[in-house]
Amino acid sequence: MGVVVNLEDGKKPQASIAELVALTAQDMAAVNELILSKAGSDVAMIPEVANHLISSGGKRLRPMLTLAAAKMFNYAGDGHVKLAMSVEFMHTATLLHDDVVDESGMRRGKKTARMIWGNQASVLVGDYLLGQAFRVMVEVGSLEALDILSNAAAVIAEGEVLQLSVSKNLETTEDEYLEVIKAKTAALFSAAAEVGPVIANASRSDRAALRSYGTNLGLAFQLVDDALDYGGSSKDLGKNVGDDFREGKVTLPVILSYRRGTEEERAFWREAIETGEASDAALEKAFGIMKKHGAIADTIGRARHFGGIARDALAPLPSSRQKAALLDVIDFCISRVV
Structure with a gap:
């Protein structure tokens, strides 16, 4: 049961962040050196x-956004x-905390x-990384950049608590x-994109454009992840397919399926989500119900909608390699599913 893009069919190739990686390669080498240095401790x-997660193969998309947006x-x-x-470091700390809250067993294989x-240990090391992140932010000397990232940290924490309040509901x-994913996921994307133009002394309208781009990219990114949990692969998702279902998370495909379902189907969701019936057979049935009601397709449609807003946010900016690379990121995020 998959909806992953077929890269071998000789048709339209999957979108890529290769240009973003190439543009930021030299700066990312410096970022990686600094990461290893600041993750150290007696x-x-x-x-x-820290190194267990840092070295586990993430794309480092968020820091690349910061680098490209500054150079733009x-x-x-x-x-x-x-x-x-x-x-x-903020992202890594969030993952360490998330895995504790979600009782996750696997991440990135x-x-x-x-x-x-x-x-x-996971919670405390996450706290340490947050502390190190703020120490380095202060070194930059931009009060506005510090304000943006510290506000994002608070919003992310609010999102975590808000998610708890709607858990299994x-x-x-x-x-x-x-609102949950805008806080939990989109806030850091938004801050990552905005601080670049801030330290480059870009205009208020340019900063707003990158902030909007980051927010809507983050929403699209998370919605695609939600869809992939029911029809993707562990490679694309960075965790085991079906983890959201097994953890009883109420994501958009579940919300749409529950609201559109028959009474019998809603009873299934209550049994699966609220009481933790998370067998492979139950996951297969969940996917069938979602497919019947178009829940995954509509979740992807919502992702494309926010991707379009992100694209429009950058439209007024002058053409540049960095702008083109940031637009590629939108296509890349959404092309993980079809």
Whole structure:
């Protein structure tokens, strides 16, 4: 049961972030050096836990957004490298905390840190990385960039708590769910994209354009992840397919399926989500119900909608390699599904 793009059919190739990777390669090498340096500690467990996740093969998309957005406005210093590292540490800390809250066993094909070192170590190392992120932000000397990223950290935490409040609640509305992912996922994308033009002293309208781009890219990215959980692959998702279902998460495909379903189908969702009936057979049935009601297709449609808003946000900006690369990111995020 898959909806993954077929790369071997000789037709339209899957969108790529190759241009973004190429444009930011030199700066990302500096970011990676700084990451390894700032993840160090005399407390041996800290670098062990941090490096377990840092070295696990993530695309580092968020810090690349910061680097490209700064260069788009001809930034010439090294503050963008420090901010990009801070963004990645914020993201890594969030993953460490998420895995504890969600009781996740696997991430990016490896055991989660909590499964190896325990929940306490995962939470505390996440806190350490957040602290290091803020120390490096201060070094940049931009109060506005610090304000943007610190606000994002607070919003992400609010999103985590909001997600807990709607956990396993099948009466959650689509609007309520979008508020959760706007806080949990889109806030960091938005901040990552906005701080680049901020330190480059870009105009207010240019900063707003990158902020809108990041917010809507983040929403599209998360909605695609939601769809992939029921019809993708572990490689695309970065975790096991079906994890959201097994953890009883009420994501958009579930919300749409529940609202559109028959009473018998709603009873299935209550049994599966609220009481934790998460067998492979139940996952297969969930996917069938979603397909019947177009829930996955409509989730992807919502993702394309937000991707379109992100594209329009950049439209007024002058053409550049960085702009083209950022537009490619939108296509890449959505092309993980068809």
